Amino acid sequence: xxxxxxxxxxxxxxxxxxxxxxxxxxxxxxxxxxxxxxxxxxxxxxxxxxxxxxxxxxxxxxxxxxxxxxxxxxxxxxxxxxxxxxxxxxxxxxxxxxxxxxxxxxxxxxxxxxxxxxxxxxxxxxxxxxxxxxxxxxxxxxxxxxxxxxxxxxxxxxxxxxxxxxxxxxxxxxxxxxxxxxxxxxxxxxxxxxxxxxxxxxxxxxxxxxxxxxxxxxxxxxxxxxxxxxxxxxxxxxxxxxxxxxxxxxxxxxxxxxxxxxxxxxxxxxxxxxxxxxxxxxxxxxxxxxxxxxxxxxxxxxxxxxxxxxxxxxxxxxxxxxxxxxxxxxxxxxxxxxxxxxxxxxxxxxxxxxxxxxxxxxxxxxxxxxxxxxxxxxxxxxxxxxxxxxxxxxxxxxxxxxxxxxxxxxxxxxxxxxxxxxxxxxxxxxxxxxxxxxxxxxxxxxxxxxxxxxxxxxxxxxxxxxxxxxxxxxxxxxxxxxxxxxxxxxxxxxxxxxxxxxxxxxxxxxxxxxxxxxxxxxxxxxxxxxxxxxxxxxxxxxxxxxxxxxxxxxxxxxxxxxxxxxxxxxxxxxxxxxxxxxxxxxxxxxxxxxxxxxxxxxxxxxxxxxxxxxxxxxxxxxxxxxxxxxxxxxxxxxxxxxxxxxxxxxxxxxxxxxxxxxxxxxxxxxxxxxxxxxxxxxxxxxxxxxxxxxxxxxxxxxxxxxxxxxxxxxxxxxxxxxxxxxxxxxxxxxxxxxxxxxxxxxxxxxxxxxxxxxxxxxxxxxxxxxxxxxxxxxxxxxxxxxxxxxxxxxxxxxxxxxxxxxxxxxxxxxxxxxxxxxxxxxxxxxxxxxxxxxxxxxxxxxxxxxxxxxxxxxxxxxxxxxxxxxxxxxxxxxxxxxxxxxxxxxxxxxxxxxxxxxxxx
Ligand SMILES: *[C@@H]1O[C@H](CO)[C@@H](O)[C@H](O)[C@H]1NC(C)=O
Ligand SMILES: *[C@@H]1O[C@H](CO)[C@@H](O)[C@H](O)[C@H]1NC(C)=O
Ligand SMILES: *[C@@H]1O[C@H](CO)[C@@H](O)[C@H](O)[C@H]1NC(C)=O
Ligand SMILES: *[C@@H]1O[C@H](CO)[C@@H](O)[C@H](O)[C@H]1NC(C)=O
Ligand SMILES: *[C@@H]1O[C@H](CO)[C@@H](O)[C@H](O)[C@H]1NC(C)=O
Ligand SMILES: *[C@@H]1O[C@H](CO)[C@@H](O)[C@H](O)[C@H]1NC(C)=O
Ligand SMILES: *[C@@H]1O[C@H](CO)[C@@H](O)[C@H](O)[C@H]1NC(C)=O
Ligand SMILES: *[C@@H]1O[C@H](CO)[C@@H](O)[C@H](O)[C@H]1NC(C)=O
Numbered sequence: 001x002x003x004x005x006x007x008x009x010x011x012x013x014x015x016x017x018x019x020x021x022x023x024x025x026x027x028x029x030x031x032x033x034x035x036x037x038x039x040x041x042x043x044x045x046x047x048x049x050x051x052x053x054x055x056x057x058x059x060x061x062x063x064x065x066x067x068x069x070x071x072x073x074x075x076x077x078x079x080x081x082x083x084x085x086x087x088x089x090x091x092x093x094x095x096x097x098x099x100x101x102x103x104x105x106x107x108x109x110x111x112x113x114x115x116x117x118x119x120x121x122x123x124x125x126x127x128x129x130x131x132x133x134x135x136x137x138x139x140x141x142x143x144x145x146x147x148x149x150x151x152x153x154x155x156x157x158x159x160x161x162x163x164x165x166x167x168x169x170x171x172x173x174x175x176x177x178x179x180x181x182x183x184x185x186x187x188x189x190x191x192x193x194x195x196x197x198x199x200x201x202x203x204x205x206x207x208x209x210x211x212x213x214x215x216x217x218x219x220x221x222x223x224x225x226x227x228x229x230x231x232x233x234x235x236x237x238x239x240x241x242x243x244x245x246x247x248x249x250x251x252x253x254x255x256x257x258x259x260x261x262x263x264x265x266x267x268x269x270x271x272x273x274x275x276x277x278x279x280x281x282x283x284x285x286x287x288x289x290x291x292x293x294x295x296x297x298x299x300x301x302x303x304x305x306x307x308x309x310x311x312x313x314x315x316x317x318x319x320x321x322x323x324x325x326x327x328x329x330x331x332x333x334x335x336x337x338x339x340x341x342x343x344x345x346x347x348x349x350x351x352x353x354x355x356x357x358x359x360x361x362x363x364x365x366x367x368x369x370x371x372x373x374x375x376x377x378x379x380x381x382x383x384x385x386x387x388x389x390x391x392x393x394x395x396x397x398x399x400x401x402x403x404x405x406x407x408x409x410x411x412x413x414x415x416x417x418x419x420x421x422x423x424x425x426x427x428x429x430x431x432x433x434x435x436x437x438x439x440x441x442x443x444x445x446x447x448x449x450x451x452x453x454x455x456x457x458x459x460x461x462x463x464x465x466x467x468x469x470x471x472x473x474x475x476x477x478x479x480x481x482x483x484x485x486x487x488x489x490x491x492x493x494x495x496x497x498x499x500x501x502x503x504x505x506x507x508x509x510x511x512x513x514x515x516x517x518x519x520x521x522x523x524x525x526x527x528x529x530x531x532x533x534x535x536x537x538x539x540x541x542x543x544x545x546x547x548x549x550x551x552x553x554x555x556x557x558x559x560x561x562x563x564x565x566x567x568x569x570x571x572x573x574x575x576x577x578x579x580x581x582x583x584x585x586x587x588x589x590x591x592x593x594x595x596x597x598x599x600x601x602x603x604x605x606x607x608x609x610x611x612x613x614x615x616x617x618x619x620x621x622x623x624x625x626x627x628x629x630x631x632x633x634x635x636x637x638x639x640x641x642x643x644x645x646x647x648x649x650x651x652x653x654x655x656x657x658x659x660x661x662x663x664x665x666x667x668x669x670x671x672x673x674x675x676x677x678x679x680x681x682x683x684x685x686x687x688x689x690x691x692x693x694x695x696x697x698x699x700x701x702x703x704x705x706x707x708x709x710x711x712x713x714x715x716x717x718x719x720x721x722x723x724x725x726x727x728x729x730x731x732x733x734x735x736x737x738x739x740x741x742x743x744x745x746x747x748x749x750x751x752x753x754x755x756x757x758x759x760x761x762x763x764x765x766x767x768x769x770x771x772x773x774x775x776x777x778x779x780x781x782x783x784x785x786x787x788x789x790x791x792x793x794x795x796x797x798x799x800x801x802x803x804x805x806x807x808x809x810x811x812x813x814x815x816x817x818x819x820x821x822x823x824x825x826x827x828x829x830x831x832x833x834x835x836x837x838x839x840x841x842x843x844x845x846x847x848x849x850x851x852x853x854x855x856x857x858x859x860x861x862x863x864x865x866x867x868x869x870x871x872x873x874x875x876x877x878x879x880x881x882x883x884x885x886x887x888x889x890x891x892x893x894x895x896x897x898x899x900x901x902x903x904x905x
Contacts (some may be wrong), residue, residue, distance in 0.1 A: 079104055101125070119489060174199040197221040204226045396474075396492035404484045463498060471492050583598055663710060664710040692766060
């Protein structure tokens with residue numbers, strides 16, 4: 001039974017369907033990118049970014065929508081202007097690589113972008129004002145580069161600027177060399193910014209009053225610049241402001257009054273020139289959520305009087321190196337740190353021994369302890385995980401851009417460990433445990449960071465997929481950190497321990513980190529859809545199953561519009577489980593790399609073949625939709641039809657009509673025991689030709705099969721031929737006609753050499769394969785047998801001046817044995833025209849249909865009459881007159897030959 005092969009091949013073609021249609025614009029954009037890089041992901045070969053799962057790329061509707069190459073330090077080069085070609089990009093993450101040079105202006109063409117993370121590279125030049133054109137941007141992270149010049153804002157001449165980004169919540173521009181003022185125009189009340197992070201630049205001037213119009217702001221980091229003056233008087237409008245970093249500037253005047261800012265948790269105004277007229281203002285101790293106040297290295301004077309009480313949230317008040325002369329703690333027990341070293345009060349006799357005159361260790365060391373087990377002694381640079389197993393962890397630095405607490409205690413570390421594990425588990429990633437160690441404050445930007453080790457489950461190391469998926473979760477902010485740690489970023493180290501690779505291969509594992517984009521996103525999409533279908537299934541009771549099951553499809557923005565189905569019905573997973581007796585082994589009619597094929601019985605008694613895609617061969621929702629749409633539109637008696645499909649619980653299944661008599665290949669080889677005389681071969685040829693002609697000329701849109709061969713022609717109980725496996729064929733859109741495909745596919749022996757060489761795919765490539773199939777039918781030989789190519793063999797001996805065109809030696813003895821088969825010369829002539837070298841010299845499939853009909857007329861049978869029934873067929877067989885047409889029985893025809901695919905170049 002060979003239906004399974006057909007069915008599996010469909011999956012191969014699915015990939016090609018996508019590949020062939022990958023937008024040229026996107027492809028050429030990527031080509032330009034890699035041309036200026038010294039390294040690129042190793043699997044970026046060929047020309048099918050979407051079709052062949054290039055690392056770091058995710059496609060939707062055949063356009064590239066996500067590009068994530070983060071944490072590949074070996075990936076260096078500039079970003080050429082052609083990045084602007086990737087117009088459908090929604091997310092671009094190039095975090096922690098070695099990119100340098102300017103960020104091209106053309107980035108402004110990526111109008112769909114919502115997530116742009118270029119942090120931790122060496123980009124220089126200015127921030128392109130065209131970023132202001134990216135009106136959908138939510139996350140803009142250009143931190144930790146060498147960008148210079150002003151922060152661009154729009155002007156009257158039509159130049160765009162960051163003030164136009166009304167959907168942005170994150171401006172992360174810290175750790176650059178930006179200069180000039182913070183433009184007042186940058187902020188207005190239409191914005192929804194939450195994080196305004198400009199620390200460690202060379203900004204000057206004062207904080208603009210307009211900032212206070214953006215009442216959504218939660219974190220402001222202007223520390224380590226050259227800002228002057230005080231806070232604008234309307235600053236208290238920022239009701240949600242939680243963290244305020246103003247340290248290391250030239251602010252002056254009185255310490256601002258923040259009494260009304262009830263959301264504040266963390267304030268650092270150290271190393272400025274703030275003064276206090278009399279006493280330290282009371283907001284320092286009274287604000288309800290305030291944990292940390294750092295006011296050291298200013299010119300504060302007077303008394304620090306907290307005898308009146310203080311907020312329970314307080315962890316630290318640092319007033320070091322000021323001019324404070326008195327401290328009044330009152331009689332209460334103080335359970336937070338007060339630091340007054342470097343003030344006159346600590347110079348007084350007898351006071352210097354007080355704890356507030358010592359500098360406490362703010363960050364105590366930490367290392368995740370073992371989880372009720374004894375750590376192992378590991379060799380080969382493996383590390384004992386918290387669960388005491390030796391393994392190679394994926395490591396990196398997890399950094400908080402704005403910590404809202406100062407006493408990082410054990411339970412905080414546990415929170416981070418747990419939230420990390422929760423995120424990895426939610427994505428089904430193979431992570432056993434995580435450990436944190438080496439906490440430190442980066443002295444150049446005050447970021448708090450530690451080393452994160454992520455340990456693999458099951459095995460002692462991750463594979464590329466695993467590392468990629470983890471990296472994607474961190475680079476794309478899918479990990480939800482505890483609030484006190486947010487916002488964070490992660491910089492991954494190279495992972496050197498992939499299975500089967502030299503441990504110290506030097507070239508920086510380019511591309512490793514990234515393939516996951518696809519996988520994780522696909523997981524997400526499938527998870528969403530699975531949820532959708534579960535709900536759908538529950539509501540389904542009173543609904544007719546014929547109803548379009550994709551009614552909710554639109555709700556998932558990435559999946560395009562709902563599939564248009566004609567006739568194919570939706571099956572629930574449970575139904576198909578019942579029909580196959582719980583996918584019983586006994587019902588398997590085939591299996592292979594692409595999944596299992598089961599025979600099933602519908603309640604109506606109808607037999608079906610159910611192809612259950614293996615997890616690895618599943619396609620994205622969009623591709624699956626395209627596939628079933630295509631299959632459901634095809635209805636012809638000589639084409640295997642789709643009965644329905646299942647798309648639920650993350651499963652993908654296609655349900656086909658069951659074709660009982662296997663493939664033409666099995667019949668020719670004798671495997672199925674079906675006797676193929678000349679007349680039956682003519683009828684099968686006619687049926688297959690009609691099916692193919694339908695696909696080429698009547699299906700809408702037209703379909704090029706791309707893998708016509710005897711294994712893909714199935715025989716029903718009347719021995720009618722049915723073309724199978726067009727599922728992953730090439731859809732022919734008008735503008736596509738005759739276009740260059742990106743990947744040659746087909747089966748050796750049947751493959752059109754012109755297509756192979758030019759990659760120009762037309763219907764005529766199927767005609768070529770069909771010609772080979774006809775020669776196979778007439779000779780009973782495989783297309784390539786014992787090194788001989790059937791086309792060449794026939795051409796070599798054919799002589800039209802001789803009897804039977806001199807083909808005696810090569811014709812299948814089964815059909816020449818008794819009587820001389822009529823019409824065989826015309827049949828061979830037609831076959832040879834199908835395999836002409838140049839496509840334009842070959843007939844169309846409808847011509848082939850007509851000519852085969854003519855031959856059948858000559859032979860003198862009525863091709864419209866009832867075909868033979870199965871029982872007749874087997875009678876013939878039982879009559880004992882069975883000759884194996886494929887003489888060499890040792891050769892396992894259905895083995896490797898079938899799967900001999902042309903590899904992409
Ligand atoms: C950005 O928008 C301005 C006008 O709004 C236009 O002139 C410019 O070409 C755009 N640039 C890019 C790179 O999209
Ligand atoms: C950017 O860096 C490159 C070298 O990395 C240098 O050649 C170029 O002059 C720099 N451009 C600017 C504007 O600083
Ligand atoms: C905010 O700025 C944008 C761009 O400059 C402008 O389109 C919008 O009208 C402004 N909103 C207000 C309330 O001023
Ligand atoms: C204070 O800030 C200035 C920049 O304004 C910086 O150069 C200096 O190193 C800082 N001093 C301390 C003690 O951090
Ligand atoms: C703050 O410093 C600037 C110069 O850096 C000066 O012009 C201004 O008067 C100062 N403001 C106060 C209140 O001292
Ligand atoms: C400290 O504050 C309390 C309450 O406001 C006040 O009663 C007391 O006199 C103050 N002490 C000094 C030394 O200012
Ligand atoms: C750790 O600090 C948090 C506040 O950040 C506090 O709620 C918690 O009680 C502390 N836990 C321990 C064990 O000290
Ligand atoms: C990678 O590892 C995961 C889980 O550890 C596994 O499911 C997957 O099959 C592996 N992929 C490859 C290509 O080996």
